[in-house]
Amino acid sequence: FPPEIVIANGTVGDRQNFALFGEYERRFGDVSLRIGMRVDSEDQDITSSAEANTTLLPLILGDINGDTDFIEFLPSLAATWQVTDSHTLSVVYKEDYRAGGVALSIESGAFTYDPEFTQTIEFAWRAENLWDSVNIMANVFYTEWEDQQVSVREEGSNFNVIRNAGTATQRGGEGMVDWTPRNDLNVYLSAAYNDSVFDDFDAGEIGDFSGNVFPFAPEWSGNLGATWYAGNNLAWDLNLNYQDSSFPGAANTFENDERVVFNTSVRYDNESWYGSFYIRNLADNDFVVWDGQTVSYSAAR
Numbered sequence: 198f199p200p201e202i203v204i205a206n207g208t209v210g211d212r213q214n215f216a217l218f219g220e221y222e223r224r225f226g227d228v229s230l231r232i233g234m235r236v237d238s239e240d241q242d243i244t245s246s247a248e249a250n251t252t253l254l255p256l257i258l259g260d261i262n263g264d265t266d267f268i269e270f271l272p273s274l275a276a277t278w279q280v281t282d283s284h285t286l287s288v289v290y291k292e293d294y295r296a297g298g299v300a301l302s303i304e305s306g307a308f309t310y311d312p313e314f315t316q317t318i319e320f321a322w323r324a325e326n327l328w329d330s331v332n333i334m335a336n337v338f339y340t341e342w343e344d345q346q347v348s349v350r351e352e353g354s355n356f357n358v359i360r361n362a363g364t365a366t367q368r369g370g371e372g373m374v375d376w377t378p379r380n381d382l383n384v385y386l387s388a389a390y391n392d393s394v395f396d397d398f399d400a401g402e403i404g405d406f407s408g409n410v411f412p413f414a415p416e417w418s419g420n421l422g423a424t425w426y427a428g429n430n431l432a433w434d435l436n437l438n439y440q441d442s443s444f445p446g447a448a449n450t451f452e453n454d455e456r457v458v459f460n461t462s463v464r465y466d467n468e469s470w471y472g473s474f475y476i477r478n479l480a481d482n483d484f485v486v487w488d489g490q491t492v493s494y495s496a497a498r
Contacts (some may be wrong), residue, residue, distance in 0.1 A: 213240045214296075227280070231272040238264050239296050267312055269294050285319040295346065300359055311358040314343040330377045337370040345395075347412070347446045351402055363397035367411070381426045388419040395447065409449040413440035432464045445487045454484035 218235035239477040273291035282284055297312040348357045366411040369449040371389035393411040398425065400406060422436025442455040462475035 206356050209294045211240075214238070214266075217459075218420070221374065224482060225497045226454075227278060229277045229279075231273075231275040231277075233275075233291075234413050235271040235273075237267065237269045237271065237294070237296075242297070253312070256475050267294075269312075283325050283327060285321075285323045287319075287323075289319045290317070290342060293393075297346075308358055310346055311361045313345045317343045332375040333373070334375075335370070335372040338368065340367045342366070346408075347393040347395075347398070349400055349448050358402040358403075360403065362406070365393070365395045365397070365398070365411070367391065367414075381428070383424045383426075385423070386419075386421050389417070391416055391418075398447070400447075408446045409447055410444060412446055413453075415443040415444055430466045432466070433461070434462045434464070435459070446461040453486050456482065456484040456486075458482060 203265040215238045218233070220231060220233040222229060222231040224230075229376050234456055240296060271292045271294065273284040273289070275287060275289040277285055292315065294312055294314045297310050299309050317338060319336055319338040322333075322335045324331075326332065342362065344361040344363070345365045348360050349360050350357045363373060369389065369391040371387065373385065376384045391414055393414045395406050395409050395411070398406040398409070417439070419439045420436055422434060424432055426432050434471040438458045438460060438461070440456050440458075443453045445451060446451055457475065460475065460477050462473055464473040465471060479490045
């Protein structure tokens with residue numbers, strides 16, 4: 198017989214969020230400048246509690262009150278140069294944040310986590326309507342994290358908790374080529390490179406993950422496909438999707454499989470409604486995407 202399990206948990210909270218944002222754009226010849234800002238004010242008053250008594254787990258009690266206030270000023274700056282009628286170059290800088298809070302874990306009770314902050318700079322190139330049929334987009338970016346919120350699992354545990362990584366960085370690039378050789382056919386190709394690392398992430402008793410890469414962050418990914426517009430509001434798409442291997446957890450112990458997947462879909466568009474039918478993993482390829490603690494799962498169609 199299964200063991201007797203008695204679990205009780207709950208969260209009572211009051212959250213208030215106010216935001217003020219605006220943007221100003223000015224053009225100087227072939228160059229446009231854009232200045233934006235956002236002011237976020239958030240007040241949280243949350244009480245969380247958890248209690249579990251099972252034959253597998255010890256008695257765990259948690260009752261924590263999180264009363265937090267956040268006021269953040271988030272600026273953004275952008276400049277775009279219209280090099281020619283078809284080519285533009287842009288640079289963007291922006292800051293973002295995500296509020297902290299209170300959460301529950303059956304094993305460890307209630308816990309709090311801090312807000313996270315990011316600073317990102319991005320360079321972009323756009324080439325439109327080349328040879329009357331080709332569009333090209335390319336971006337490179339660099340992001341710095343402070344107190345990144347990461348879901349982590351203690352070794353031997355069955356439940357995740359959220360911990361704040363001290364500092365982390367992410368850099369990479371992505372590109373896409375879109376080609377329309379004829380009015381009823383569109384061909385597209387995209388590729389992305391992503392390099393992420395926890396520069397400083399000491400999660401105490403759970404472990405030190407400094408130097409590890411982000412969970413679910415493959416280094417390489419790509420997509421190749423074509424869409425045929427068959428008339429009568431019908432469109433058929435067939436694509437090949439590639440994703441490099443990745444880690445499902447911050448500990449970087451287990452590695453998800455590299456995979457190549459074929460997908461297809463048919464879509465019907467009307468003026469007032471649309472419908473679609475799709476098949477994922479058309480070739481029925483098996484690959485492990487997450488092993489949890491005891492069970493492995495494979496891709497499903």
